[in-house]
Amino acid sequence: MKKTKINIVWLLGLLAVFLTTTGFVQPNIEDHAHILDKETKALINEKNNRYLQTKEQPQITVITVKKLNKLTPKALEFSKRTVFIVVGQKGKKRNVQIYSTKDLHGAFTADTRANILRAEVNQLRSHNNATFNKGIHFVFRACATKVDQQYQYALDKYDLSPSEQNKISHPHSVALPIALALAFLITGIIYFLKKSERNNVKLHK
Template sequence: MGKLNANAESTNPTPNSEYVIEDYANILSDNTKQIILNQDKKYQQTETKPQIVVMTVKSTGDLSIADYADKLLENDRWKFGKKGLDNGTLILFAQNGGKNNVRISTGYGVEGILPDGKTNQILQNNKSLLKSSNSSEVDNGLQQTFQDVASIVSKEYANKSVKDAKATMQANQRKKYTTWVLLFILLGIVGVIIYYLKKNNNDDNNHHNHYGGGSGGGDNGFWTGALIGSLLGSGGSRSSGSDFGSFGGGDSGGFSDSGGGGDFGGGGSDI
């Protein structure tokens, strides 16, 4: 992973008094900022206190937007969401010379409701606006992206107790780990099947060669490929479903007056 460059406004941002809005690229309209602030005020009145931070920067330097977001969330200034629930979400926009990269990064506590497939869908739905060269359209795209994320977070946390939210988060974590265990088991089964198919194929070849016959490996290769595709396809569909997140990232940093100390690493998507 590359180093952050010296451009402090975009690579080493310091939380301001609003905290959930960091508009270093001067993209967000007053209307969009107010929508974000009003939603955060509502969240702070709940027991679970989730947070969605929207940040715009001019450049991520020599880092990809995913690496930049991970680096940012490792900083002690950026620990949002409620501690123990890890229910923070970061929506990061980077101009990057007109590329308009956008990433949604999720805390551990929201990866069950915002898995990679869902965050990618949200970004794809708003891609035409987010990738526009018109700043007003980009602002509209970020506002819509925020509202799409907020609608999902609100359903999960608006009226839930901390106890219930922790139980849900732990259940999602168990599902995630179970999914990966199943995938490893499937891969192990595939490996064993491949071994025996190859062994049988070699035995057949030796038998045919001994009597002057041809190779019979084509059929085995076809069925091996079909079997692998079937097994991996079924495993992949389990891992990318709406109940599962993905591994990745590290712990976030913190701004305890506004953020609550939530950890990141739940996953995310970018365009």
């Protein structure tokens, strides 16, 4: 009886090791909604293959699902050094969210995640799949840039350029020219109204 129990424990131990080393390895791509194109998949795999060559071996996983809510991936609980980009789709509507494991929370604050998604919001809202994939490219590369900065890796062709990084660091800078133009317009309208009032006063005199 004791021998049987020992054998069972030994087999369970082997099963646990097997699942840990194979079955529980998070894949780079889970495209359940069939949204991602070949270029996007290539980008995801190539960057993650580079991460496999590092000591820390971080990972950026992209998941698409056929729903809009409750997008938190189950693997988030037991993963380490991982960023999840989750795309929910239902009909023509899409919802893109970024999640990170606890060890990357410093690099992926709520503001950082919001700024990444806001930077190319028009592409992410597009119903055109090619345009939407361009938006996902940006989101993935932005996440890769944050991961590389966190672990002090040299930036490569998969990361954002300085001007692209500026979109995330200063999300409101894009709206600044519009705000200035509106300010000039309002000032001009006020000036012309005052001038018109003065002319009317002169005519009445």
